[in-house]
Amino acid sequence: QVQLVESGGGLVQSGGSLTLSCAASGRDFNKYAVAWFRQAPGKEREMVAQINWGGVVTDYSDSVRGRFTISRNNAANTASLQMNNLKPEDTAVYYCAAGYPGTIIRGHRTWNSWGLGTQVTVSS
Helix, strand or coil, X not given: CEEEEEECCEEEECCCCEEEEEEEEECCHHHCEEEEEEECCCCXXXXXXXXXXXXXXXXXXXXXXXXXXXXXXXXXXXXXEEECCCCHHHCEEEEEEEECCXXXXXXXXXXXXXXXXEEEEEEC
């Protein structure tokens, strides 16, 4: 199992950019799929992006496709979420998650590890 720590959140103006990072420790990070979720106050947690174990296959929610880019560096045990053209509705706590198997699975799946989250606030 891996342990995850997010960083890079903050306050940004509408239209701006942020890059979130997820640092993993533990074994076999390169065997896990990685996803970024977000949860806004009063709303359910939603997945915004996921990437397979090799970093080749990605998937995005409709709300962020074309603006966000997920990537990973298995040699460094990290994953990132580049967020461009941010909107006030992107304001949320963002979480990194890792799941096995390392393939992309659309729909319900188990995410084995979660970070504690990082706050992203987009002002209008």
